Amino acid sequence: MSSEPIRVVLVDDHPLVLDGIRARLEEEAGISVVGEACNGQRALEQAKALEPDVMLMDVSMPVMNGFEATRALREQCPNVRVLILSMHDNREYILQLIQSGASGYILKDVSSEEMVKAIETVHQGGTYFSSGASQTLFSRFDEPATPVQDTGVLTRRELTVLKLLAEGRNNKEIARELDISVRTVETHRQNIKSKLNIQTAAGLVRYAIEHNLVQMS
Structure with missing residues (x-):
């Protein structure tokens, strides 16, 4: 930093x-x-x-x-x-x-x-x-998440990482929650950006919202 x-x-x-x-x-x-x-x-x-x-x-x-x-x-x-x-x-x-x-x-x-x-x-x-x-x-995301995993675009782990990113978690927090290294989180993040052709954090959040990946009670 x-x-x-x-x-x-x-x-x-x-x-x-x-x-x-x-x-x-x-x-x-x-x-x-x-x-x-x-x-x-x-x-x-x-x-x-x-x-x-x-x-x-x-x-x-x-x-x-x-x-x-x-x-x-x-x-x-x-x-x-x-x-x-x-x-x-x-x-x-x-x-x-x-x-x-x-x-x-x-x-x-x-x-x-x-x-x-x-x-x-x-x-x-x-x-x-x-x-x-x-x-x-x-709070209004009460419908079942769109099954984007069926498209084969993102892996289940990548979807989990994307969901956490959209909730505002940083790489270290995601690494702790998933019990993986920060470097692995960074790799997942880059893969997600590459697969979705989205290069900004705001774009990833928008994708997660549009596909109902983020749900809070």
Whole structure:
């Protein structure tokens, strides 16, 4: 893991929110707030100028909202990871943002510690959903999972790894749960990406959702 701090741009149209988040993140030695934006258009400009690692972004904003900005960032600044911070726990919001390219979604009622963990997780290439967002997103998957294993695309173990990835687990956590090495998890992850022709964590989450692989009670 790099010793360089994670470069973050904050995007929200409420100055008090920006001030509060900046003040909290400035306490973290591993995070550097390098810019702020009050709308999606400005966020895109900041991304191009500052080349941050992570954009911590609201959804409801003037000029260009979070959906539009996330799609534009995916196309124009693919190396920038987008973490949504929103008050909305609407399932369609979350799904649309994942489909737009967001790597994570946390609600504004999370603790500052969880916000930091989310930033670190998406920076490392993972996906992160706060508990409230996870319940909203996954609790309605009450139908039997689509039997994609019958297609022969993924092995049973690869399906298990994909399910855990979609739930926001990182490689070390998956390795512990399945009692395999981290290197083996990485191999499975690369095989999954290759077989599905999906190269992003958000894309894998979207695939898992579309095939009802993720179910939470």
